[in-house]
Amino acid sequence: MEGVSSDILAAFLAYWPFLGMALIFYFMLYRPQKKDQKKRELLLNALKKGDKVVTIGGMHGVIANVTKTQVTLEVAENVKINFEIAAIARFQEQTK
Known part of the structure; x- marks a missing residue:
């Protein structure tokens, strides 16, 4: 059983950098774009x-x-x- 849990831990540690990069891309690219899109929508609705x-x-x-x-x-x-x-x-x- 210990071998299985160490394999899971090793797999998690191997994929951790990719998950971290995905979070960085979310906060640097996607979230600001959504914020700007909402701001533009408010502008157009206020005309x-x-x-x-x-x-x-x-x-x-x-x-x-x-x-x-x-x-x-x-x-x-x-x-x-x-x-x-x-x-x-x-x-x-x-x-x-």
């Missing part, structure tokens, strides 16, 4: 008419209309452009 935003292409504008899948930006007076909601990168930072 409302009148918000100043920047698209992923660098277009600055004010939200004129928001639907579940599209957003209409007013980029100049009487110039409105429709974008997919996923094209919104961030809120425009306020300048003093």
